[in-house]
Amino acid sequence: MxxxxxxxxxxxxxxxxxxxxxxxxxxxxxxxxxxxxxxxxxxxxxxxxxxxxxxxxxxxxxxxxxxxxxxxxxxxxxxxxxxxxxxxxxxxxADTDRLLAMSKGGRVLVTDKQGQTHSGTLLSALSGDLLLRESDESVKVLKADSVASIQLFSPAEGLxxxxxxxxxxxxxxxxxxxxxxxxxxEGIGWQADYLAVAGQGETTLTLTGWATVENRSGVSYRDCEIGLVAGEIHRAPGYGPPERRILAEAMAAAPKGASDLQEAPLAEYHLYKLARKADLPDGEKKQLSLCGPAQVKARKTYRYEGQKHASRVETTLEFENREGEGPAIPLPGGRVRVYEKDEAGVLRLLGEDRIEHTPRGERVRITLGAAFDLVGERTVKESSKLTGNTRKETIEIRIRSQKGDSARVVVAESFWGDWELLGKTPPIAKKDARKVEFELTVPAGGESAFEYQVLIR
The missing domain is CATH 2.60.40 (Immunoglobulin-like)
Structure with missing residues (x-):
């Protein structure tokens, strides 16, 4: 060794x-x-x-x-x-230091880098330096960088x-x-990876899900039953294959809903059981079919959050996880990669995002990246203090487009404290106590803008 x-x-x-x-x-x-x-x-x-x-x-x-x-x-x-x-x-x-520590008091034979041998009783082995008592009772020190090999004649029990x-x-x-x-x-885990191929106009997706299981526990498991739990369990404190091959499998013809894993409820979680026994060698990743290919009805939306990004307008795809529109199965949280074929039929990556655990019947939103031909602008035109902690702001939102068709843009704004919108605004949806969304249609090659006033207490 x-x-x-x-x-x-x-x-x-x-x-x-x-x-x-x-x-x-x-x-x-x-x-x-x-x-x-x-x-x-x-x-x-x-x-x-x-x-x-x-x-x-x-x-x-x-x-x-x-x-x-x-x-x-x-x-x-x-x-x-x-x-x-x-x-x-x-x-x-056992490693070098532990073996030497366990051999203290035993006979050793040391060969240095000049080929000379030194025999004696091992007294100490600190930081690789050896202390030997030779047969004449003299003590010899051998520095770690001078030692070529060490022969132990009686390793201690308990190795x-x-x-x-x-x-x-x-x-x-x-x-x-x-x-x-x-x-x-610890050392064994899994994650969900989804591959989505967008149809023309990004109105449909072909969605395929994979469970990537990794074993770094130090032990190989053979011919075992495998179950994957989706959900976050509480624990007491104190204590992928090449993308090209995955894409080929995602595009291969397969029955709708074909999967290696069968989903079933488990208390407040979801359990995905492999229908056959499999090996899980140490140091290996294994991919198992989770869902699909499934045809999904998608909706492309542009999203502008000027308080976070000065001019960036993001492209998103959304679908409903229900019968007739999506896979209609519980989707474990994981990474989604979205591809689309170009005019030559070659798949190109549009973007990737992570989704949360999504129950059946809920909406899935995938952010692809920044829209190249859309630019947003947010301007605070007026901010005045009225009384005490009350102030009024006038905000202007402007979206410019160089696209060849009209674009639906959702403008998201956030507020803190008690707030109230004043005057006329585009169609809105109050998402929660701190966020409101405006819906704006931007014409091809044109611009849309609006102002709103907000009273913040």
Missing amino acids: RIRGRTLFFPCLLFFATTALSAAEEQPETQLTIYRDNLALVREVRTLSLARGTQSYRLAGIPARVDPSSVFFQPLSGPGAWRLVEQRFAFDL VTEPALTWILEAEKSGLHKGSLTYLT
């Missing part, structure tokens, strides 16, 4: 590692419930080979990022067949090369016993 430019040799390590492992087990039955915030609940059915009486049993294949306090083991061999007395979780894995649970068990009789192991681990 080569670490930090030095080599460690273990003449007796083969016997040591073999005695540290428990008997080989069959592949466990595994169920993964994966949450959005880098968290997974793992349930495994394991078969243990136990002797009668009290014994120690080492269970390997445990991720280093497991929460030991969440580990729960339930015997399935019948009541009283065996019981768990004590549990320890070893996660302080951990992979995370493992160690149990003290009491069994009524010897034989094979089944049990259900459940634990929470």
Whole structure:
């Protein structure tokens, strides 16, 4: 094993590692419930080979990022067949510093970079510098940058090369016993990614959803049942494939609504279960079909918020997530990329946005980017203090267009405190206590403007 430019040799390590492992087990039955915030609940059915009486049993294949306090083991061999007395979780894995620290007091053979060997008892290994007592009782200091290799003859017991649970068990009789192991681990998560291909005029979308699952837990899971939970669970404090391939799959002919995942309610959340068993190797991302391709009726709207952006007018696409207009299924929050074919039939990216968890029946809004041919202008023409904390403002909104057709622009304005609009304004919709939206139609190659007055207390 080569670490930090030095080599460690273990003449007796083969016997040591073999005695540290428990008997080989069959592949466990595994169920993964994966949450959005880098968290997974793992349930495994394991078969243990136990002797009668009290014994120690080492269970390997445990991720280093497991929460030991969440580990729960339930015997399935019948009541009283065996019981768990004590549990320890070893996660302080062996590295150069730990191996040397565990070998203090033992015999070592050090080879320096000039090829000379130094044999003795290891007294200290701080910051890579070695302190040896030689056979004549003299003490030698070897600096870290002078050492080429270190040979350890008797590594101390307790060397951990992979995370493992160690149990003290009491069994009524010897034989094979089944049990259900459940634990929470970080390092496994998922996110939703949507691909939308806009039709001509951006009045329709072909929407395809993918669930991207990533495993960085340090453990590979084979032939397991996978469920994905959409929603935000509360936790106590203190504790993608290449885009070109995805696009090809999104555009491929498929039955409407075809999906790898089947949606079902789970308390206040939504659970998406994979209809087949699958592998989830460590260090790998896997994509599963979430929904679609589904035909969606879209509406393009331009949006101007002059209090945030001086002149920027944003392009948005909206659709209703209901029967006849959208997918009509709960949509987990995630990233949406929108594409459109150009005159040559080549797909071009129009923009991308993130959507929140969207229940069935709600509206989805996707912001694509700034409209090149629309420019907004917001001017405070008058601001006067009337009495006390009351003031009156006169605001002018102006939208200029170089587009070849008319454009519907929603102008959003925000206020703080108690406010009241005065005089005549374009059609409005009061969104909440702080926001109002005006609707404006801008002619092709022209300009639209309006003024409004607001009384703010």
